Amino acid sequence: MSAKANPASLSCPVPIEDADRVQLGHGSGGKLSAQLVARHFLPHFDNAALAQLGDASIVSVTAGEVAISTDSFVVQPLEFPGGNIGSLAVHGTLNDVAMMGARAVCLTAGFVLEEGLSVAVLDRVIAEMARASRDAGVPIVAGDTKVVERGKADGLYINTTGLGVVDPNFRPAPARAVPGDVVLVSGPIARHGMAIMAAREGLSFQSAITSDTAHLAPLVDALRASGADVHVLRDPTRGGVASALNEIAAASTVGIEIDEPVLPVPGDVRAACEMLGLDPLYVANEGVMVVFVPAEQAELALRALRAHPLGAESVRIGRVVAAHPRIVALRTALGGTRVVDLLPGDQLPRIC
Amino acid sequence: MCLGIPGKIQSIRDDAGLVMGVIDFGGVQRDVCLQYVADEVQVGDYVIVHVGFAITRVDEDEARRTFEVLKEMSQLDELEWMAEAAEQGMRGLEKPA
Amino acid sequence: MKYLSEYRDADIAKRLIGRIKTRATRCWTLMEVCGGQTHTIVRQGLDELLEGSVEMIHGPGCPVCVTPLEQIDKALLIAAKPNVIFTSFGDMLRVPGSDCDLQQVRARGGSVKVVYSPLDALALAQKHPDKEVVFFAVGFETTAPANAMAVFRARQLGVQNFSVLVSHVTVPPAITAILEAPDNRVQGFLAAGHVCAVMGYTEYEPIAAKYKVPIIVTGFEPVDILEGISLAVNQLEERRHEVENQYVRSVRRSGTEPARALVQQVFELANRQWRGIGEIPMSGLRLRDEFAAYDAERKFGVGGLKVTEPAACRAGDVLTGRIKPPQCAAFGTLCTPERPLGAPMVSTEGACSAYYNLAKYRTADPAGAAP
Numbered sequence: 001m002s003a004k005a006n007p008a009s010l011s012c013p014v015p016i017e018d019a020d021r022v023q024l025g026h027g028s029g030g031k032l033s034a035q036l037v038a039r040h041f042l043p044h045f046d047n048a049a050l051a052q053l054g055d056a057s058i059v060s061v062t063a064g065e066v067a068i069s070t071d072s073f074v075v076q077p078l079e080f081p082g083g084n085i086g087s088l089a090v091h092g093t094l095n096d097v098a099m100m101g102a103r104a105v106c107l108t109a110g111f112v113l114e115e116g117l118s119v120a121v122l123d124r125v126i127a128e129m130a131r132a133s134r135d136a137g138v139p140i141v142a143g144d145t146k147v148v149e150r151g152k153a154d155g156l157y158i159n160t161t162g163l164g165v166v167d168p169n170f171r172p173a174p175a176r177a178v179p180g181d182v183v184l185v186s187g188p189i190a191r192h193g194m195a196i197m198a199a200r201e202g203l204s205f206q207s208a209i210t211s212d213t214a215h216l217a218p219l220v221d222a223l224r225a226s227g228a229d230v231h232v233l234r235d236p237t238r239g240g241v242a243s244a245l246n247e248i249a250a251a252s253t254v255g256i257e258i259d260e261p262v263l264p265v266p267g268d269v270r271a272a273c274e275m276l277g278l279d280p281l282y283v284a285n286e287g288v289m290v291v292f293v294p295a296e297q298a299e300l301a302l303r304a305l306r307a308h309p310l311g312a313e314s315v316r317i318g319r320v321v322a323a324h325p326r327i328v329a330l331r332t333a334l335g336g337t338r339v340v341d342l343l344p345g346d347q348l349p350r351i352c
Numbered sequence: 353m354c355l356g357i358p359g360k361i362q363s364i365r366d367d368a369g370l371v372m373g374v375i376d377f378g379g380v381q382r383d384v385c386l387q388y389v390a391d392e393v394q395v396g397d398y399v400i401v402h403v404g405f406a407i408t409r410v411d412e413d414e415a416r417r418t419f420e421v422l423k424e425m426s427q428l429d430e431l432e433w434m435a436e437a438a439e440q441g442m443r444g445l446e447k448p449a
Numbered sequence: 450m451k452y453l454s455e456y457r458d459a460d461i462a463k464r465l466i467g468r469i470k471t472r473a474t475r476c477w478t479l480m481e482v483c484g485g486q487t488h489t490i491v492r493q494g495l496d497e498l499l500e501g502s503v504e505m506i507h508g509p510g511c512p513v514c515v516t517p518l519e520q521i522d523k524a525l526l527i528a529a530k531p532n533v534i535f536t537s538f539g540d541m542l543r544v545p546g547s548d549c550d551l552q553q554v555r556a557r558g559g560s561v562k563v564v565y566s567p568l569d570a571l572a573l574a575q576k577h578p579d580k581e582v583v584f585f586a587v588g589f590e591t592t593a594p595a596n597a598m599a600v601f602r603a604r605q606l607g608v609q610n611f612s613v614l615v616s617h618v619t620v621p622p623a624i625t626a627i628l629e630a631p632d633n634r635v636q637g638f639l640a641a642g643h644v645c646a647v648m649g650y651t652e653y654e655p656i657a658a659k660y661k662v663p664i665i666v667t668g669f670e671p672v673d674i675l676e677g678i679s680l681a682v683n684q685l686e687e688r689r690h691e692v693e694n695q696y697v698r699s700v701r702r703s704g705t706e707p708a709r710a711l712v713q714q715v716f717e718l719a720n721r722q723w724r725g726i727g728e729i730p731m732s733g734l735r736l737r738d739e740f741a742a743y744d745a746e747r748k749f750g751v752g753g754l755k756v757t758e759p760a761a762c763r764a765g766d767v768l769t770g771r772i773k774p775p776q777c778a779a780f781g782t783l784c785t786p787e788r789p790l791g792a793p794m795v796s797t798e799g800a801c802s803a804y805y806n807l808a809k810y811r812t813a814d815p816a817g818a819a820p
Contacts, residue, residue: 203565206381261459268379271450275377275401276565277355277539327810333459334466334671336494339806344787345552348539349563350796351355351403351592352484352511354485354512354591354643356669358452370602378450385568388594388708398452400646400699403538403588404566405595407708408646408699410452415698419455422672426464 022117027147036145040123044130049106049141057141059106065166067102069093072159077199078121082191082210083286085158086129091213091286092237093162094136098217099233099289101172101224102164107133108142109160114153125156136215138162170224172292176231177252181320182298184291186219186311187212188264189241193283194272203276203349207268214287219311223291226304232292235285242281242340244290245318245328253325258318258340261333277350281330282343292320356402358410361386361395375401452698456670465675466498469682473502477685478634479678480627480770482620483641484511484796485669491803493671503678506634506770507793507800509623509723510641512588512616513540514768514792514799517722518758520616521546523751524585527614528559530749534577536570537585539563543795547756567599567613574603574611583745586613591643593617593734594708597715600736600743612745615735618721620644621652622732627769628660634770637663637681639674642696647712649704653692661690668696715740724792725764764791767800774804781805 025032042050049057073089083091090107097104109129113122133140140160191212198205216235223230232252236244241263249256265273265280273280287310293301298316305311328340359375364386366372371390374381382404389399389406399406481487487507490496496505509515525546528535535551542551542563555561560580564570567584574582586596596613603611620641627635640653645666653664663684667677677695684690694700712734721733736744746752762784763777774780774793784790786802793799 203563203569207379209380267450271378271380274357274450274453275380275382324810329810332493333457334462334493334495334498335459336498337810338492338494339810341786341806341809345543348542349565350513350540351538351588352488352513352540352796354483354589354641356485356591356643356646358450360451369605370598378453382565385566385595385598387598388705388711391707400643402591402643403595404568405598405708407591407594407643408701408705411698415452418697422461422676425468426458426461 020119022113022115022119022122022147024115024147024149026113027145033145040119040126041143041145044126045133045140045143047139047141049139050143059141059163061105061163061165064168067097067100067164067166068161069096070159070161071096072157074154074157075196076154077196078125078155080199080211081195083213084125084128085156086125086127087132088213088286089158089160090129090132090136091215093160094138095216095235095289097162097164098220099172099235100164100166101170101220101230101233102166104136104138104162104164104217106139106141107160107162109140109158110143111145112153112157113145113147114155115147115150117155122156132215136217167224170230172230172233174232174234174248174251177248177254177256177292177320178231179254179320179322180295181231181292182295182316183245183256183258183318183320184293184298184301184305184314185241185264185288185317186216186291186305186314187288188266188269188313189236189285189288190265190269190273190280190283192286193240194269196284197276198272205272205275207272209268209272212285212287214310216287216289216310219289219305219308222304222308222311223301226300228293228297228301228304230291230293230301233289235289237286238284239343240280240282240284241290242279242328243342245340246342248292249328250326252320255321255324255326256318256328257321257331258328259331262315262317264313264315278347281340282347295319354402356400356407358398359384359401361393361397361399364395375399375406453670456668456672458672462671462675465672465679469499469675469679470502472679472682472686474686476501476504477636477682478504478506478770479637479639479681480506480508480635481639481667481674482508482510482624483639483644484514485643486639486641486667486674487511487800489669489671489674495671495674499678503682507768508627508770509726509768510589510620511792511796511799512592512618513544513796514764515618515723515726516541516544516587516616516792517724518547519722519754519756520614522756523746523754524551524614525549525554526751526754527583527745527749528554528561529557532581534560534562534573534580534582535585536562536564536573536582538587540796541585541587544792545789545795567595568602571599571603571608571611574608575606578610580610581748582611584611584613585616587616589617589641589644590619590648590712591641591646593712593716594647597711600715600740601711603743604740609742612743612748613736614745617716617734618723619732619734621656622729623723624656626726626729626732628656628662630769632771635662637685638665639667639677639681640664642666642668642673642700645696645700645704647705647708649702650692650694650700651702657690657692663690664692666692666694666696666700668699723765725758725762725768727765759790762791764793764801767793774801775808777801781808
């Protein structure tokens with residue numbers, strides 16, 4: 001019932017409905033909150049568990065172990081070529097569950113909205129999120145929305161939590177890399193980070209670069225079905241491939257060697273990196289994974305990956321060695337070596 | 353110092369008295385100040401861009417010429433090396449006999 | 450990318466390495482005075498590939514590395530002011546000042562933005578007329594035309610809320626200072642291709658003649674650098690000492706004249722401090738008086754600030770080739786990439802940082818006992 005329709009119910013101060021902008025009242029727990037949920041969230045996230053609108057949702061899982069992962073998304077800009085914060089929040093968390101070899105069952109989503117956020121933007125984010133969840137076949141079964149004062153947040157934050165059922169016969173883990181493994185990557189790297197960078201104030205450039213944000217579980221399933229003994233799976237998000245490999249080298253106490261000439265960096269992504277002086281190895285990805293398998297199964301795993309559109313450009317980029325444990329070394333095209341260390345902070349564009 | 357990369361001029365315009373242009377860097381485009389090279393460039397030329405400014409024109413003839421020299425050197429070295437290896441191989445064949 | 454990828458050709462590069470190794474009858478000591486070249490040398494592992502034939506000393510060629518502590522501290526003071534948007538190239542954000550860096554100023558509430566070009570900073574000033582936009586104008590001769598243009602345009606367009614904190618340095622006085630040092634070990638130089646693209650290379654001719662050192666104007670890709678080194682080694686073996694231009698596709702002997710002209714109009718030569726090295730006479734640029742209104746030091750009254758650099762940091766000795774980074778007592782103890790004392794430890798290609806990583810790799814314990 002809107003205030004306009006029934007002037008008699010007016011009391012002062014009354015929340016005036018503004019269809020264009022999120023208001024503090026949308027997080028008050030009162031009428032505006034209910035409207036926001038009913039009009040903007042529920043129609044998109046339509047599923048039986050959520051429709052109960054109880055204090056908690058009940059889901060069934062098979063007996064055994066579950067994998068749980070949570071992630072908060074604060075990306076700016078909220079919308080970028082190839083997706084928006086909504087699809088990212090679904091893919092990011094589902095991918096983390098998939099990297100454990102688990103099969104995702106459901107997701108939850110928590111929203112922090114900044115007062116003044118455009119409702120049109122919110123609608124697009126929700127629609128993308130719902131589409132990503134539908135495509136993945138994993139429902140969002142619980143959610144929460146809060147609104148904070150203007151200036152106390154940057155438009156919109158989303159936290160998602162994913163729950164998956166562990167597959168006892170398929171248990172990749174960062175600590176399972178052993179010398180003799182090869183390192184594969186499932187597609188071109190550094191796209192997400194550069195798509196975001198293109199839209200930053202003060203750095204902007206024009207390009208056709210799109211984020212690679214994608215749900216990786218189908219690729220993981222392809223590996224599972226191939227029968228390869230997958231030791232490690234990791235989606236190299238923040239900090240890029242370099243950081244992911246460093247984490248694996250540390251967790252497994254092994255050395256990793258990668259070959260610079262075979263790193264799959266698309267031409268325009270490489271050009272954007274050249275322009276800003278960035279190293280694509282440290283740029284974020286949201287739709288590729290690194291895969292560690294025993295060398296003799298490399299072809300088996302690559303065939304399985306390449307059979308899926310998401311993994312069509314899978315390549316072998318390196319190997320696990322016993323030498324230099326915890327250190328990732330890169331062989332350059334000229335045969336030189338350099339250490340690919342963790343960066344102390346974010347990678348910054350440079351002039352020199 | 354001075355990260356500078358080559359890009360191809362796609363368009364040139366006057367922006368309130370400043371010569372600006374769009375430069376393509378292998379599929380990525382950016383607005384660049386062409387003021388300093390304005391007299392010697394046209395659309396299609398390559399320039400070296402540093403912090404949003406074209407600082408010099410790439411001399412394509414010179415680039416081709418010097419690269420050919422490098423290529424030839426590389427091939428020449430290869431020939432020398434093959435000749436040397438062949439010679440050594442012959443000697444190797446002679447020895448056991 | 451055209452004019453980039455072909456100069457990364459591994460075959461040609463390997464041939465050049467072979468040539469240098471065959472030609473060198475002893476190990477020659479060369480210095481590149483250019484952060485971009487250092488970047489390629491370190492990232493491609495060229496040092497390692499030339500071991501025994503050429504030792505490369507990574508000279509004071511990174512504008513970030515040589516920006517004096519004093520100027521960084523001024524930047525920090527200005528950036529912390531409430532109505533200021535402080536803009537900078539990305540690499541300056543992590544350079545340590547006396548008590549923090551620009552990123553920490555931002556964390557404490559300052560407005561600090563990374564821009565790609567000084568014109569982006571000027572555009573920001575036009576977009577936010579209620580704010581003071583300050584640009585940290587660091588760099589060598591390559592960057593000076595861009596920074597000069599931003600100031601010139603600001604005046605032309607009547608943008609009054611824009612100013613620059615200038616820390617400009619020039620290469621030839623630094624090369625001269627290195628050659629004048631009594632314990633100098635450098636036998637030949639690679640001159641920075643993009644500096645010469647702007648300036649030309651006539652300034653280097655008297656230096657090569659006076660000090661009898663080869664100076665090779667060199668590009669930035671592996672093939673360029675190896676060709677530059679090869680030309681220098683040839684000269685040294687033949688006891689020649691000339692200025693030679695390897696980077697002919699981009700460098701003309703007289704440079705880019707319109708760029709130099711505007712730099713002349715906006716800036717004038719001045720004495721300048723180099724971080725870790727000290728003052729080098731007439732090695733820097735400052736704004737001419739007619740552009741004083743755009744001088745952030747005057748606008749914010751920070752011109753008088755004087756700071757002493759930490760004695761433990763021997764960045765100057767490293768940058769001039771007097772010591773190798775591990776010979777500095779602070780190396781790896783007081784000074785690490787996580788907590789850099791001096792600028793060469795800041796960027797991954799800084800001389801100290803590069804050594805730090807390589808040392809870690811070479812001493813890594815296969816038994817897994819390393820921390």
